[in-house]
Amino acid sequence: MAGQARDPQSLLREAAAIASLAPSIHNTQPWQWLVHEHDTELYADRTRQLLATDPDGRSLTLSCGVALQHAQVALRAAGYLPDVVRLPDPEDGDLLARVRLGGATAPSAECVRDYQSMLIRHMDRRPFADQPPSDEALRQLTAAADAGGAHLHLVRPEQVTTVTMAVGRAGELERAEPAYQRELHDWTHRDLDSGEGLPAGVLPEPAARRVPIRDFAPDQDAALPDEPELADRYARYAVLYGDRDDPAHWLRGGEALGSVLLTVVRLGLAVSPYSDPIEVLATRQLIAREVLAGLGAPYLVLRLGVASPEQPPRARTGRRPVADTVVPVPRD
Numbered sequence: 001m002a003g004q005a006r007d008p009q010s011l012l013r014e015a016a017a018i019a020s021l022a023p024s025i026h027n028t029q030p031w032q033w034l035v036h037e038h039d040t041e042l043y044a045d046r047t048r049q050l051l052a053t054d055p056d057g058r059s060l061t062l063s064c065g066v067a068l069q070h071a072q073v074a075l076r077a078a079g080y081l082p083d084v085v086r087l088p089d090p091e092d093g094d095l096l097a098r099v100r101l102g103g104a105t106a107p108s109a110e111c112v113r114d115y116q117s118m119l120i121r122h123m124d125r126r127p128f129a130d131q132p133p134s135d136e137a138l139r140q141l142t143a144a145a146d147a148g149g150a151h152l153h154l155v156r157p158e159q160v161t162t163v164t165m166a167v168g169r170a171g172e173l174e175r176a177e178p179a180y181q182r183e184l185h186d187w188t189h190r191d192l193d194s195g196e197g198l199p200a201g202v203l204p205e206p207a208a209r210r211v212p213i214r215d216f217a218p219d220q221d222a223a224l225p226d227e228p229e230l231a232d233r234y235a236r237y238a239v240l241y242g243d244r245d246d247p248a249h250w251l252r253g254g255e256a257l258g259s260v261l262l263t264v265v266r267l268g269l270a271v272s273p274y275s276d277p278i279e280v281l282a283t284r285q286l287i288a289r290e291v292l293a294g295l296g297a298p299y300l301v302l303r304l305g306v307a308s309p310e311q312p313p314r315a316r317t318g319r320r321p322v323a324d325t326v327v328p329v330p331r332d
């Protein structure tokens with residue numbers, strides 16, 4: 001499959017197109033690829049930034065980082081080593097990466113499997129089965145984060161209440177913000193075939209959980225029983241973190257997240273993220289202090305577990321037309 005003799009521009013275009021399967025905050029897909037004859041440039045699309053929810057652009061940059069990791073997997077699977085320069089232009093922070101084809105290489109079995117995982121990966125917000133992920137699986141997930149350029153801290157059982165508190169407090173503060181509410185409403189009320197956002201069919205039925213997921217429908221009454229049994233009793237939680245809280249590290253954090261998510265698929269596990277406790281300064285600091293204990297800057301919380309066969313399936317999120325996000329630049 002080593003791919004000499006293929007036109008670099010078409011290979012780079014295919015890789016960028018596959019990268020659009022990457023996850024993104026509220027499925028905003030805040031990226032644009034300019035595909036030149038010999039390289040492709042990944043830009044942050046600031047018109048799609050959630051200015052109230054994600055004013056720093058942390059989640060936007062993490063999302064683009066996953067897209068960058070997916071593009072690299074696609075190039076390796078096509079038989080090329082990706083040659084990536086991150087943030088190549090000090091004058092333009094929105095140019096997140098420039099990618100060229102490095103040498104030809106036979107794709108490894110692992111890489112081909114990662115490529116296939118990209119095609120089926122999705123977030124699963126449904127309550128998990130009563131079965132914990134194995135210690136070995138969790139070890140492989142932390143190794144994937146390390147290899148990807150960031151780290152994963154497995155939340156210890158005695159730290160879960162802190163995560164629950166952080167999520168609860170972040171939700172209260174965000175729901176009190178009209179601009180946050182408007183963004184949430186905007187991105188959760190698009191048609192399923194619009195190819196963006198989180199239409200209702202994607203989101204799970206309300207459930208009482210140990211660590212509640214983001215309330216995507218705060219104007220609807222969840223109508224839960226008075227003393228419901230808590231779902232996700234066997235879920236494990238993890239914090240994706242890095243050495244610094246800046247765009248260069250968020251980009252690497254996104255690449256690490258991509259590796260973790262593809263490893264989740266390989267291990268047959270399920271995952272969904274929580275960015276709400278990171279979006280709010282006070283709860284981000286709480287997680288940094290009480291959960292990470294100074295290990296680094298938190299980027300995202302993950303809920304990890306085993307999918308329950310008893311839960312009804314949910315619709316998959318769509319994607320924007322590739323022509324909107326991958327723009328070939330004609331030769332001069």
Ligand SMILES: Cc1cc2nc3c(=O)[nH]c(=O)nc-3n(C[C@H](O)[C@H](O)[C@H](O)COP(=O)(O)O)c2cc1C
Nearest residue numbers: 023024025026027059062122123273274275276317
């Ligand atoms: C940086 C980032 C933050 C996210 N935050 C949340 C979140 O707080 N709650 C949630 O349920 N999903 C969250 N998601 C998941 C996205 O909503 C999801 O990836 C997107 O809708 C695309 O769906 P898919 O991943 O199933 O393809 C986040 C994803 C990313 C990459």
